[in-house]
Amino acid sequence: MTDDELLAQRFEEHRSHLRAVGYRMLGSLSEADDAVQEAWLRLSRSDADAVENLGGWLTTVVGRVCLDMLRSRTSRREDPLDVYVPDPVISSLSGTDPEAEALVTDSVGLAMLVVLDTLAPAERLAFVLHDMFAVPFDEIAPIVGKSVAATRQLASRGRRRVGEAPVPDPDLARQREVVDAWIAASRGGDFDALLSLLDPDVVLRVDGGVLAAATTKLVHGAENVAGQAITYQRFAPLARLALVNGTVGMVAAPEGKALSVMSLAIVGGKVVRIDILTDPERLARLDLAALGD
Structure with a gap:
C-alpha cells in the first residue's frame, strides 16, 4: 500500500x-x-x-x-430567511442505518437544526x-x-x-401512535381531530424552496395549523412512515420520487413543531435507499 x-x-x-x-x-x-x-x-x-x-x-x-x-x-x-427547513436525514423505522444514526445522534432533530x-x-x-x-x-x-x-x-x-428547541418524547411507539392519528385525520380532512393532536403553541414551517416559494409558510397556533389541513390532505394518501432525524415522521415519495418530508416534534403526546420540506431541488438529492422499495 x-x-x-x-x-x-x-x-x-x-x-x-x-x-x-x-x-x-x-x-x-x-x-x-x-x-x-x-x-x-x-x-x-x-x-x-x-x-x-x-x-x-x-x-x-x-x-x-x-x-x-x-x-x-x-x-x-x-x-434573513424566516422559513428554512434543514436537509432531513431519512431512515427506516427499524433504525438500522448506521450512517443515518451517526448523523443524528445527540437528538439532532430538524427543530434543533x-x-x-x-x-x-x-x-x-x-x-x-x-x-x-x-x-x-x-x-x-x-x-x-x-x-x-x-x-x-x-x-x-x-x-x-x-435550549429553546423542543425535546421530543423518546418513545418511538408513542410517537408512531400520534403520527398514525395525524395521518388518519389528514386523510379525512378532520379539523377537530387534527386540533386535538396539536399543542396550543404549535409552529408549522413549510419550506418550498426558490422554485416553489409560494408554498413556503410559517404558521403559529393550533387552530391556524389545523386550518392547513388541505396541505396535509394532499400528501396524506402518499405518506410513508419513516424516521426523520431519529423521530417518527412521514415521507411522500411515489415511485421513489420525494414530494415532501414531514417531521413532527411530539412532546407530552402533542405535536409542538411541524417542519415540512417540499423544495423539489433539495428533495431530489435525498437518499431514500434506507426505506427500501
Missing part, C-alpha cells in the same frame, strides 16, 4: 464523524460533503506525518471550512464543536479569532438558544 493509499484509508476512518460535524454546522448534507472533501484536499497537501491527532486535526479543519461557508452564506443573504441556523456563525461553531464533539475551547478559540474566555461566551449563548 502506497503512502497516499494509507493516508486515504486513515481519512476514511474519520469520514462519518466529519460529515456529522459538517451537518450540525451547516444543516445541509451536500454542503457537509463539500466541507469534508475540502478537509481531504487540505490533508493531502499537508505534512500528515506531523499530525499527532488526525481526528482532532480534521475536526478543526472541517470546523474552519464550515465557519467560512456560514459566513459566506450570511453575507449573500439580503434578507432550525434553532442552530439562527445562531451567528461563530456561536454555532463554538457550541457545536464544544458541546457536541467535546473539542476544548483552547482549540476552538484560534478558529474564531477570540480569546478562550470569549469563545466560552459564544458557546454559552448558543447553548441558551438551543
Whole structure:
C-alpha cells in the first residue's frame, strides 16, 4: 500500500464523524460533503506525518471550512430567511442505518437544526464543536479569532438558544401512535381531530424552496395549523412512515420520487413543531435507499 493509499484509508476512518460535524454546522448534507472533501484536499497537501491527532486535526479543519461557508452564506443573504427547513436525514423505522444514526445522534432533530441556523456563525461553531464533539475551547478559540474566555461566551449563548428547541418524547411507539392519528385525520380532512393532536403553541414551517416559494409558510397556533389541513390532505394518501432525524415522521415519495418530508416534534403526546420540506431541488438529492422499495 502506497503512502497516499494509507493516508486515504486513515481519512476514511474519520469520514462519518466529519460529515456529522459538517451537518450540525451547516444543516445541509451536500454542503457537509463539500466541507469534508475540502478537509481531504487540505490533508493531502499537508505534512500528515506531523499530525499527532488526525481526528482532532480534521475536526478543526472541517470546523474552519464550515465557519467560512456560514459566513459566506450570511453575507449573500439580503434578507434573513424566516422559513428554512434543514436537509432531513431519512431512515427506516427499524433504525438500522448506521450512517443515518451517526448523523443524528445527540437528538439532532430538524427543530434543533432550525434553532442552530439562527445562531451567528461563530456561536454555532463554538457550541457545536464544544458541546457536541467535546473539542476544548483552547482549540476552538484560534478558529474564531477570540480569546478562550470569549469563545466560552459564544458557546454559552448558543447553548441558551438551543435550549429553546423542543425535546421530543423518546418513545418511538408513542410517537408512531400520534403520527398514525395525524395521518388518519389528514386523510379525512378532520379539523377537530387534527386540533386535538396539536399543542396550543404549535409552529408549522413549510419550506418550498426558490422554485416553489409560494408554498413556503410559517404558521403559529393550533387552530391556524389545523386550518392547513388541505396541505396535509394532499400528501396524506402518499405518506410513508419513516424516521426523520431519529423521530417518527412521514415521507411522500411515489415511485421513489420525494414530494415532501414531514417531521413532527411530539412532546407530552402533542405535536409542538411541524417542519415540512417540499423544495423539489433539495428533495431530489435525498437518499431514500434506507426505506427500501
